[in-house]
Amino acid sequence: MTTPTTRTGSATAATRGRAGNPRAWALLVPAWAAVALLVVPLVALVLQVDWAGLPEDLASPLAWQAIRLSALTTSTTLVVVLLLGTPLAWMLARGTHPAIPWVRALVTVPLVLPPVVGGVALLAAYGRTGVLGGPLDDWLGITLPFTTVAVVLAEVFVAMPFYVISVEGAMRGLDRRYDGIAATLGASPLRTFLTVVVPMVGPGIAAGAALAWARALGEFGATITFAGNFPGRTQTVPLAVFTALEQDPDAAVALSVLMLAVCVLVLAVLRRRWLT
Amino acid sequence: MTGTLHVDLGLTRGDFTLTAALDLAPGTVTAVLGPNGSGKSTLLLALAGLLPLTAGSITLGGCADHPVTTWAEAERGLHLRPQDRRVGLVLAEPMLLPHLSLRDNTAYGPRSRGASRAQARQRADEELDRVDLRDLADRRPDAVSTGQAQRAALARALATDPDLLLLDEPLSALDPETRSRTRADLHHRLCDFAGATVLVTHDPLDALTLADRLVFLEAGRVVQVDTPRAAIARPRSPYVARVVGLNLLPGTARVGHRVEVEVSGGVVVTAEDPAEVADGAALWLAIDPSAVALYEEPAPGSTRNTWPVVVADVTVAGQRARVGLEGPLPLQAEVTTGAVADLGLRAGRRLWAGVKATEVTAYPA
Numbered sequence: 001m002t003t004p005t006t007r008t009g010s011a012t013a014a015t016r017g018r019a020g021n022p023r024a025w026a027l028l029v030p031a032w033a034a035v036a037l038l039v040v041p042l043v044a045l046v047l048q049v050d051w052a053g054l055p056e057d058l059a060s061p062l063a064w065q066a067i068r069l070s071a072l073t074t075s076t077t078l079v080v081v082l083l084l085g086t087p088l089a090w091m092l093a094r095g096t097h098p099a100i101p102w103v104r105a106l107v108t109v110p111l112v113l114p115p116v117v118g119g120v121a122l123l124a125a126y127g128r129t130g131v132l133g134g135p136l137d138d139w140l141g142i143t144l145p146f147t148t149v150a151v152v153l154a155e156v157f158v159a160m161p162f163y164v165i166s167v168e169g170a171m172r173g174l175d176r177r178y179d180g181i182a183a184t185l186g187a188s189p190l191r192t193f194l195t196v197v198v199p200m201v202g203p204g205i206a207a208g209a210a211l212a213w214a215r216a217l218g219e220f221g222a223t224i225t226f227a228g229n230f231p232g233r234t235q236t237v238p239l240a241v242f243t244a245l246e247q248d249p250d251a252a253v254a255l256s257v258l259m260l261a262v263c264v265l266v267l268a269v270l271r272r273r274w275l276t
Numbered sequence: 277m278t279g280t281l282h283v284d285l286g287l288t289r290g291d292f293t294l295t296a297a298l299d300l301a302p303g304t305v306t307a308v309l310g311p312n313g314s315g316k317s318t319l320l321l322a323l324a325g326l327l328p329l330t331a332g333s334i335t336l337g338g339c340a341d342h343p344v345t346t347w348a349e350a351e352r353g354l355h356l357r358p359q360d361r362r363v364g365l366v367l368a369e370p371m372l373l374p375h376l377s378l379r380d381n382t383a384y385g386p387r388s389r390g391a392s393r394a395q396a397r398q399r400a401d402e403e404l405d406r407v408d409l410r411d412l413a414d415r416r417p418d419a420v421s422t423g424q425a426q427r428a429a430l431a432r433a434l435a436t437d438p439d440l441l442l443l444d445e446p447l448s449a450l451d452p453e454t455r456s457r458t459r460a461d462l463h464h465r466l467c468d469f470a471g472a473t474v475l476v477t478h479d480p481l482d483a484l485t486l487a488d489r490l491v492f493l494e495a496g497r498v499v500q501v502d503t504p505r506a507a508i509a510r511p512r513s514p515y516v517a518r519v520v521g522l523n524l525l526p527g528t529a530r531v532g533h534r535v536e537v538e539v540s541g542g543v544v545v546t547a548e549d550p551a552e553v554a555d556g557a558a559l560w561l562a563i564d565p566s567a568v569a570l571y572e573e574p575a576p577g578s579t580r581n582t583w584p585v586v587v588a589d590v591t592v593a594g595q596r597a598r599v600g601l602e603g604p605l606p607l608q609a610e611v612t613t614g615a616v617a618d619l620g621l622r623a624g625r626r627l628w629a630g631v632k633a634t635e636v637t638a639y640p641a
Contacts, residue, residue, distance in 0.1 A: 177371055180326050183358035184365040185436060186388035195384075199375045 048253045057254035065232045066240030077155040077216040085163040093171035111161045118157050119225025150227035151234050155216035163212035170204025210266050279337030281440055281472055286331025287322050294318050294496040300472035307475045307487035314493040316476040320442050324365050325358035364433030364441045368449040370425035372417040378428045379413040385436035403431035423454040427461055441473040480519050492516045510639050523563040523607050531555045535638055543604045546580040547636035558641040567635035568609035571628040579630040587625040601629055
């Protein structure tokens with residue numbers, strides 16, 4: 001009884017939509033305005049590119065150093081995020097301790113925090129006079145700010161939450177009875193994590209890793225605040241773009257379009273794995 | 277095999293309490309039946325070690341040549357993890373790991389328990405062979421049928437040589453045809469399993485064909501433990517009677533030449549004399565629905581028990597029909613479909629029901 005009624009109802013709606021209700025313009029105009037706001041700058045960027053000079057621009061010392069540094073720091077960040085973030089996602093998904101919701105709330109703060117505030121917070125923690133930075137400097141002679149390590153710390157700080165939230169969601173969706181079965185088969189919690197949980201949330205891990213890596217690649221505010229802008233040491237691609245904009249606009253555009261291309265690639269890979 | 281598992285447990289979760297005392301001997305199959313929420317799955321999880329006891333204990337062995345292994349003892353806060361018990365668990369869904377072949381799924385237990393890769397694979401192949409899946413060992417779970425996947429789940433559970441095999445409605449997710457084939461496979465495999473098996477089920481057919489002993493749970497308590505034959509003949513709770521398809525009435529004996537039993541509301545039922553019943557003893561009366569005869573007039577003289585009834589519902593299965601009756605006693609009658617037509621059995625029809633005293637089985641409650 002119900003099914004035919006519904007089918008008739010939706011068919012009518014579809015017919016009406018195709019015939020073109022004039023009132024739809026009230027929605028379609030702002031919709032296309034939104035598309036323009038998002039797409040026009042990207043098209044403009046691509047139009048600005050001096051395609052013939054692109055290889056040379058990217059090979060310039062400033063650009064090439066930045067590319068290498070970004071590759072190094074973002075891949076290090078990704079390793080740290082995978083090694084620490086996956087167990088954290090597991091703890092948030094499976095933990096029964098009453099403090100778990102609070103931990104989850106804290107972990108998500110960097111998602112919405114302005115990155116520059118993150119940079120100030122990192123300085124407060126690891127700066128020479130910081131909570132941890134002070135003792136590190138006094139006892140071990142280690143200073144973190146304005147080093148490549150600081151770049152990685154800044155990237156981890158902003159990228160980890162993306163990964164953890166994505167993987168936690170995937171792990172929550174996993175049937176807990178698999179854990180029980182694995183336990184009766186003799187698997188320790190660590191073995192269950194490695195051989196049951198991680199393989200079964202593989203797509204979630206891939207998606208989270210891509211998101212986190214893209215976020216780390218684009219990191220600017222926390223990096224410049226906490227690590228500074230030293231070519232070859234802390235000047236990642238976004239910082240190099242910002243610096244080059246004054247001296248060498250062509251290099252800035254070249255690096256920008258490179259990052260655009262990389263981001264589109266990541267999106268394409270994600271769609272393949274995930275959305276289709 | 278390391279002896280009998282002695283279970284005497286209490287488990288409280290929220291406002292639900294399960295208490296059960298059972299002995300599970302090697303080589304036996306115990307079916308646990310009960311309505312939803314009666315604590316069947318809780319019992320299974322407690323035996324597996326996935327839920328801690330709040331009272332009592334579970335111990336394994338304890339005769340001359342087997343030292344006692346305590347799996348759990350609430351009083352001493354002792355709880356052996358599932359990893360440290362030897363249990364196999366099969367649920368309604370196969371729950372095979374989707375990224376592993378049937379062989380690697382089956383080898384997972386032996387590998388987790390320290391066998392080498394080669395040993396584990398060999399063991400897996402043996403187990404898969406016993407459930408006729410050797411040829412499909414390299415397939416992933418999504419490339420086999422649900423019945424095959426469920427047999428692989430059984431192979432996986434048995435590959436660790438468990439002392440106790442736990443089956444939680446293992447056939448309930450299968451379609452009817454696969455179910456009866458898998459039931460036969462399961463029976464075949466259980467025949468040469470040395471350990472104890474606990475089978476939780478809804479389906480009386482599973483219980484009657486696979487189990488040596490039936491345990492009925494209701495609201496967290498064991499209401500009856502019997503062989504299938506005894507449970508069919510003499511149910512001891514309305515739920516058990518429903519499962520085995522009998523009318524069951526509680527009553528009090530009034531001894532005479534034949535026993536008269538006063539049941540609810542002062543109705544007296546005459547039954548064959550059960551052995552050694554004292555006046556005033558509490559009895560159960562079981563009446564086979566096919567012994568309940570229906571008449572348009574009060575039953576003929578030789579029938580001692582006759583009551584006016586109203587038809588509540590009729591369900592037909594093949595040549596027979598079940599008729600729910602309301603009256604001084606709630607009764608189910610089983611009649612031929614011909615009788616349904618002749619008597620015009622539809623809801624609201626007024627009739628007389630008669631049961632011969634020889635058809636009423638009375639036994640102490």
